[in-house]
Amino acid sequence: MSLESKISLHLDVNNGMDRVTELVQTRLIECGWRDQVRLACRKAITESKDKQVPTVDELITTVTPRARSMVPDSVKRELLHELEMILVNVDRTGYAKHF
Amino acid sequence: MKELFGKLSKDFHEIVNNKQLLRTATEKFLNNLIDDLTLGVIFDIHRKAKTRAFDLDGEGDGVEVEKGMDIEIFSQYNIKKTQDCVCPYCDRAVAATRFATHLVKCMLDGKSRQKNAARKVTVNNSSKEQENSYRDSGVSDNEDDADWRPGDKRRKKKKDRNGKKRSKGTPKKLLTQSIWTH
Numbered sequence: 001m002s003l004e005s006k007i008s009l010h011l012d013v014n015n016g017m018d019r020v021t022e023l024v025q026t027r028l029i030e031c032g033w034r035d036q037v038r039l040a041c042r043k044a045i046t047e048s049k050d051k052q053v054p055t056v057d058e059l060i061t062t063v064t065p066r067a068r069s070m071v072p073d074s075v076k077r078e079l080l081h082e083l084e085m086i087l088v089n090v091d092r093t094g095y096a097k098h099f
Numbered sequence: 100m101k102e103l104f105g106k107l108s109k110d111f112h113e114i115v116n117n118k119q120l121l122r123t124a125t126e127k128f129l130n131n132l133i134d135d136l137t138l139g140v141i142f143d144i145h146r147k148a149k150t151r152a153f154d155l156d157g158e159g160d161g162v163e164v165e166k167g168m169d170i171e172i173f174s175q176y177n178i179k180k181t182q183d184c185v186c187p188y189c190d191r192a193v194a195a196t197r198f199a200t201h202l203v204k205c206m207l208d209g210k211s212r213q214k215n216a217a218r219k220v221t222v223n224n225s226s227k228e229q230e231n232s233y234r235d236s237g238v239s240d241n242e243d244d245a246d247w248r249p250g251d252k253r254r255k256k257k258k259d260r261n262g263k264k265r266s267k268g269t270p271k272k273l274l275t276q277s278i279w280t281h
Contacts, residue, residue, distance in 0.1 A: 003120070004127035010111045024132050037137055041144040053148045059141050067137040068130065076129070083125045091115040095108030 007087070014090050024079055031075050037067045 001009075011017045028034060044062045048054045054062075114120055184198040185191070188205040 002127070003114075003124040004131050006110065006114065007124050007128040008131070010107065010114075013107060021132060021135075024129065025136060028133070028136060034136070034140060037140045038144060041141055042148075045144070045148050053145070056141065056145050059145055060138065063141055064134060064137055067140075068133060071133060079129055080122070080125050083129060084121060087115055087121065087125065091112055095104065095111055 010087075010090070010095075014095070016086060016090060020083065020086060023082065027075060027079055028071065031072055033067075033071055033075070036070050037063065040066050040070070 008017065011020055040063050041059060044059055045053055048058075114124055183192040184195050186193050186198070186201060186205055188202075193201045
């Protein structure tokens with residue numbers, strides 16, 4: 001089992017997944033990352049060959065690496081710090097306390 | 100069950116206590132989350148492009164935004180797109196907020212309105228025909244009778260009135276014509 005799937009499993013067990021995804025999503029929308037990704041998508045569609053709409057797979061291969069690099073460093077650091085804090089808090093308060 | 104939770108909590112405790120491991124794990128997890136969100140955006144945009152929700156072929160829309168014009172262009176564009184709903188009964192563009200109330204009224208009054216509209220159309224047509232018939236006075240009553248339809252009482256009445264008038268009017272004109280010819 002990979003590390004990231006372990007983390008998501010532990011968060012799921014502790015009912016923290018929704019909270020974390022919401023946190024990341026709102027922060028990324030606030031900093032305008034989503035609009036940038038949208039623009040990148042539209043650019044990729046307009047620049048595609050034969051003026052046809054590219055398939056989803058093609059869009060994913062072109063846009064995903066760009067989208068990762070588009071996240072501002074400060075936001076990424078902040079989010080990492082907050083995620084770590086949440087995980088440490090879960091460990092402190094007791095694993096699967098709500099079960 | 101308890102064993103499973105014990106194992107899980109032990110594993111989690113190990114990850115959290117090892118700072119470097121925690122850092123790499125959270126980084127990977129965050130990257131995964133970001134990828135998920137990009138996937139959502141990609142699906143959304145792809146669907147919009149396929150269903151032509153925005154005009155990608157139109158010149159400049161995308162380009163203008165790239166040049167650094169504000170994102171407001173988007174919002175205005177979207178507002179215009181979404182706020183007009185065309186009523187299926189009367190074919191009018193109605194604001195989305197008023198559409199529900201309009202539809203209720205339109206559906207309830209639809210039948211009576213349609214009847215009224217049909218009446219208006221027939222009345223207008225008949226009046227136009229009458230005007231035409233007045234203009235070219237040579238038209239005889241028999242030609243008008245060809246357009247006559249059974250069951251249209253209004254038309255029938257109007258025709259009767261006009262028939263009387265014409266009966267008075269036509270002989271004079273005929274007379275003048277006959278005078279000029281002689």
